Amino acid sequence: xxxxxxxxxxxxxxxxxxxxxxxxxxxxxxxxxxxxxxxxxxxxxxxxxxxxxxxxxxxxxxxxxxxxxxxxxxxxxxxxxxxxxxxxxxxxxxxxxxxxxxxxxxxxxxxxxxxxxxxxxxxxxxxxxxxxxxxxxxxxxxxxxxxxxxxxxxxxxxxxxxxxxxxxxxxxxxxxxxxxxxxxxxxxxxxxxxxxxxxxxxxxxxxxxxxxxxxxxxxxxxxxxxxxxxxxxxxxxxxxxxxxxxxxxxxxxxxxxxxxxxxxxxxxxxxxxxxxxxxxxxxxxxxxxxxxxxxxxxxxxxxxxxx
Amino acid sequence: xxxxxxxxxxxxxxxxxxxxxxxxxxxxxxxxxxxxxxxxxxxxxxxxxxxxxxxxxxxxxxxxxxxxxxxxxxxxxxxxxxxxxxxxxxxxxxxxxxxxxxxxxxxxxxxxxxxxxxxxxxxxxxxxxxxxxxxxxxxxxxxxxxxxxxxxxxxxxxxxxxxxxxxxxxxxxxxxxxxxxxxxxxxxxxxxxxxxxxxxxxxxxxxxxxxxxxxxxxxxxxxxxxxxxxxxxxxxxxxxxxxxxxxxxxxxxxxxxxxxxxxxxxxxxxxxxxxxxxxxxxxxxxxxxxxxxxxxxxxxxxxxxxxxxxxxxxxxxxxxxxxxxxxxxxxxxxxxxxxxxxxxxxxxxxxxxxxxxxxxxxxxxxxxxxxxxxxxxxxxxxxxxxxxxxxxxxxxxxxxxxxxxxxxxxxxxxxxxxxxxxxxxxxxxxxxxxxxxxxxxxxx
Numbered sequence: 001x002x003x004x005x006x007x008x009x010x011x012x013x014x015x016x017x018x019x020x021x022x023x024x025x026x027x028x029x030x031x032x033x034x035x036x037x038x039x040x041x042x043x044x045x046x047x048x049x050x051x052x053x054x055x056x057x058x059x060x061x062x063x064x065x066x067x068x069x070x071x072x073x074x075x076x077x078x079x080x081x082x083x084x085x086x087x088x089x090x091x092x093x094x095x096x097x098x099x100x101x102x103x104x105x106x107x108x109x110x111x112x113x114x115x116x117x118x119x120x121x122x123x124x125x126x127x128x129x130x131x132x133x134x135x136x137x138x139x140x141x142x143x144x145x146x147x148x149x150x151x152x153x154x155x156x157x158x159x160x161x162x163x164x165x166x167x168x169x170x171x172x173x174x175x176x177x178x179x180x181x182x183x184x185x186x187x188x189x190x191x192x193x194x195x196x197x198x199x200x201x202x203x204x205x206x207x208x209x210x211x212x213x214x215x216x217x218x219x220x221x222x223x224x225x226x227x228x229x230x231x232x233x234x235x236x237x238x239x240x241x242x243x244x245x246x247x248x249x250x251x252x253x254x255x256x257x258x259x260x261x262x263x264x265x266x267x268x269x270x271x272x273x274x275x276x277x278x279x280x281x282x283x284x285x286x287x288x289x290x291x292x293x294x295x296x297x298x299x300x301x302x303x304x305x306x307x
Numbered sequence: 308x309x310x311x312x313x314x315x316x317x318x319x320x321x322x323x324x325x326x327x328x329x330x331x332x333x334x335x336x337x338x339x340x341x342x343x344x345x346x347x348x349x350x351x352x353x354x355x356x357x358x359x360x361x362x363x364x365x366x367x368x369x370x371x372x373x374x375x376x377x378x379x380x381x382x383x384x385x386x387x388x389x390x391x392x393x394x395x396x397x398x399x400x401x402x403x404x405x406x407x408x409x410x411x412x413x414x415x416x417x418x419x420x421x422x423x424x425x426x427x428x429x430x431x432x433x434x435x436x437x438x439x440x441x442x443x444x445x446x447x448x449x450x451x452x453x454x455x456x457x458x459x460x461x462x463x464x465x466x467x468x469x470x471x472x473x474x475x476x477x478x479x480x481x482x483x484x485x486x487x488x489x490x491x492x493x494x495x496x497x498x499x500x501x502x503x504x505x506x507x508x509x510x511x512x513x514x515x516x517x518x519x520x521x522x523x524x525x526x527x528x529x530x531x532x533x534x535x536x537x538x539x540x541x542x543x544x545x546x547x548x549x550x551x552x553x554x555x556x557x558x559x560x561x562x563x564x565x566x567x568x569x570x571x572x573x574x575x576x577x578x579x580x581x582x583x584x585x586x587x588x589x590x591x592x593x594x595x596x597x598x599x600x601x602x603x604x605x606x607x608x609x610x611x612x613x614x615x616x617x618x619x620x621x622x623x624x625x626x627x628x629x630x631x632x633x634x635x636x637x638x639x640x641x642x643x644x645x646x647x648x649x650x651x652x653x654x655x656x657x658x659x660x661x662x663x664x665x666x667x668x669x670x671x672x673x674x675x676x677x678x679x680x681x682x683x684x685x686x687x688x689x690x691x692x693x694x695x696x697x698x699x700x701x702x703x704x705x706x707x708x709x710x711x712x713x714x715x716x717x718x719x720x721x722x723x724x725x726x727x728x729x730x731x732x733x734x735x736x737x738x739x740x741x742x743x744x745x746x747x748x749x750x751x
Contacts, residue, residue, distance in 0.1 A: 004640045005627045005661040008730040010716035012319070012471065012633040012660075016723040018670055074667065116668035116724075247672040252686045254677065296687075304314065304681035305543065306556045307708035 022075035024198045028191035035187035036180035041144040043090040044180040050094045054101040055081030062110040076115045083123035086181020089141040100126040120289040121249045138179040151177030154233035155278040160226045171232035182235040192241045201245045205261040209240035212265025239281035249289040255299040263288045314680045315544045317537040317717045325474045330590045330603040339609030343401045345647040346444040348374025359386045362414040376446040377436045381587040381607035383412040395637045419583040428497035435579035436586040441569035444649035453561035454498045460564035466507040467540030470632030475590040475651040479571045480514040490577035503528045510535040538715035542567045544680045595654035597625040613642040626661030629654040634716045664725035675718035681711050701742045
């Protein structure tokens with residue numbers, strides 16, 4: 001017996017790994033990615049390719065610049081690029097996609113210390129940045145399966161009983177204008193199922209987030225059909241399933257995550273109802289990201305046996 | 308209050324490969340090395356000299372001071388050396404070395420102790436040299452002694468054996484169930500305890516069935532099947548999952564009316580009271596990915612670990628050797644270290660199972676916290692450990708309740724970033740202990 005290893009307990013491991021989790025998130029985003037190409041044509045693929053490639057390249061370049069070992073192997077840059085792409089419409093030119101990716105990866109993530117250290121979700125922050133910088137990110141483009149050349153996003157026309165608003169079926173399948181990855185609720189739910197099966201996330205955050213928005217619309221309008229349209233329209237499913245569940249920028253404790261999800265729902269409703277912007281999902285997540293340390297403090301509980 | 312009934316939740320591969328392996332005596336070791344401290348208290352003091360002949364089961368060191376335990380010769384032979392040795396965990400301790408004459412000869416006068424009342428019972432338990440055989444190694448007499456000052460309602464016999472691979476307690480329940488029954492009855496009779504619960508994980512259905520059958524006419528004894536989730540056998544976890552009680556900081560479990568005692572310890576104290584043979588051997592599981600034919604061995608205490616590894620067929624060169632299970636065990640390099648009273652397993656792993664995973668950044672997934680049986684804010688503790696200022700660090704760690712960490716390693720096991728969380732918690736506990744001791748010193 002030559003060299004025996006010595007290390008601290010435990011000596012076995014669950015086998016889980018950061019890059020395996022990220023790979024599962026990418027797999028969960030595949031249905032929405034495929035749907036985006038079906039609904040919005042090859043330009044959707046161009047946007048996805050531009051965002052993912054530039055996100056990875058920017059992370060690699062940053063690591064080179066600060067002389068750190070490359071971190072692209074953890075696949076988190078791919079997730080960020082893909083999420084950003086799915087948040088944009090085909091109306092967004094490729095150069096803006098690249099600028100958005102640079103903002104997400106370099107400013108929001110790497111400058112704060114890389115994966116695990118960023119305060120806000122990189123893809124959400126980049127989407128809001130692009131909204132401010134370029135005025136339009138999710139609107140303007142039409143679904144290629146319809147005759148229209150431009151379409152308003154559902155949230156711009158949605159009102160109780162509005163004739164021109166898409167039906168529930170159209171909203172569920174995503175055959176209407178919007179960001180390429182946000183319109184098809186069916187594809188997003190398939191991704192949700194994958195995340196649950198693989199135990200990447202638990203169901204509570206998406207359900208509380210979406211449920212809060214639904215209940216608030218139901219209570220304020222008394223219109224079930226309209227409340228259902230509201231939760232299917234815009235980026236709510238994409239945000240609730242894939243971005244409010246981002247480990248890094250949401251509370252780390254279970255109770256905190258519930259509070260976080262409820263806050264997201266509340267703010268989404270408030271922005272949609274009372275603000276000048278038609279959509280509030282990004283703002284809500286961004287704002288709750290900033291509240292995360294406080295929520296963790298509020299919801300911290302004593303360990304068994306006391307302190 | 309707590310929200311869920313079962314506070315342990317982790318499914319780890321059981322690998323109970325030796326569950327069907329009846330313990331066989333190990334071949335006679337050439338010599339045994341018996342450390343004077345195999346428990347969590349004071350060292351025992353030798354009462355033999357170099358050159359003395361000793362019989363199997365003869366007292367060779369008497370207990371001295373708090374939570375000490377006597378040591379008995381585990382073979383017959385000649386004392387060849389009394390000198391310090393190094394144990395796993397780098398602890399230096401005085402040890403008696405006995406050359407085995409191979410006869411396993413008992414003292415002609417060895418006889419069972421007379422036990423008719425509580426005092427005589429506790430005295431016998433003390434003289435048996437039995438300590439917590441599940442790993443904690445706290446002397447059993449010191450634990451049972453609490454019955455004098457506390458109203459004990461329940462004795463909880465721990466047969467959970469939740470660590471992967473190990474089947475030492477399992478085999479004891481199957482092969483020496485007579486001793487388990489005898490031990491339970493002795494405790495009931497002399498300690499006047501109204502209720503005994505034998506808790507066994509439900510991956511040992513045969514042991515559950517056997518115990519149920521043996522105690523079917525005794526309404527005071529309950530067999531409690533536990534869900535097989537790690538760390539079911541940790542005493543705080545077991546206490547909560549079986550009784551719903553919680554030991555608060557600074558409290559002793561006895562004050563809640565409960566005593567927890569390992570099932571093999573129960574059997575061994577019964578063996579002494581029945582035959583007069585103190586704790587001189589134990590069942591050790593020898594397994595691991597480098598072992599071709601895993602076995603349960605009956606091993607004289609003090610047998611060198613190397614001797615056990617020679618008893619099983621290997622299929623690969625071991626890359627790591629553990630004393631104890633894979634969740635809590637110590638990796639060792641010194642194979643001449645002896646099996647001690649609390650050694651329930653020796654595991655040998657292949658090279659590919661021995662390499663440490665590289666740690667990366669915490670992604671705040673919260674798995675460590677979701678799987679912590681006592682609900683510690685593990686991520687908060689890691690953040691607190693990074694504080695440079697010692698006063699601030701100590702205050703933060705105290706506020707987070709780090710001392711409640713039961714060191715079960717679930718956090719490290721589930722961490723996708725492979726962070727050494729348990730090691731850092733232990734470091735934090737050590738720091739707090741030193742910090743508070745220094746504060747006390749300074750306060751005087």
